Amino acid sequence: MKSTATKPAGERNPQATGPFLSVRDLKVHFSTEDGTVKAVDGLSFDLERGKTLGIVGESGSGKSVTNLTILGLHNPDSTAVEGSITLDGEELNGASEKTLEKLRGNKMSMIFQDA
Ligand SMILES: Nc1ncnc2c1ncn2[C@@H]1O[C@H](COP(=O)(O)OP(=O)(O)O)[C@@H](O)[C@H]1O
Numbered sequence: 001m002k003s004t005a006t007k008p009a010g011e012r013n014p015q016a017t018g019p020f021l022s023v024r025d026l027k028v029h030f031s032t033e034d035g036t037v038k039a040v041d042g043l044s045f046d047l048e049r050g051k052t053l054g055i056v057g058e059s060g061s062g063k064s065v066t067n068l069t070i071l072g073l074h075n076p077d078s079t080a081v082e083g084s085i086t087l088d089g090e091e092l093n094g095a096s097e098k099t100l101e102k103l104r105g106n107k108m109s110m111i112f113q114d115a
Pocket residue numbers: 030032037038039057058059060061062063064065066
């Protein structure tokens with residue numbers, strides 16, 4: 001019998017191979033009154049399962065924007081996101097708010113700098 005039960009949101013995807021998080025050619029551009037701000041412009045990295053990845057860079061280099069975009073916490077009206085963000089085999093760029101809500105606090109979360 002085939003189970004149709006929804007698996008818990010935090011459960012590992014047994015079909016997923018490769019890195020837990022993979023970011024490919026990520027571009028995050030904001031449209032502002034003063035023009036386009038290319039906050040992230042072609043970023044790629046992998047985070048392997050069970051590993052820790054530190055991202056360093058000068059202030060304003062796009063660290064926060066990268067992570068906010070992975071969580072889908074950017075303003076969709078003023079932000080153009082290009083590239084691929086896969087988490088445990090699932091594409092997050094273009095994923096529905098419902099999908100992202102299920103993943104937040106389960107497979108991904110953010111500790112804010114000014115919490
Ligand atoms: N909502 C936004 N609209 C326009 N520009 C933004 C927005 N959010 C961030 N930026 C700009 O994007 C760049 C990257 O910012 P940020 O990711 O916060 O840098 P970091 O975390 O590395 O210090 C900065 O130039 C910042 O001013």
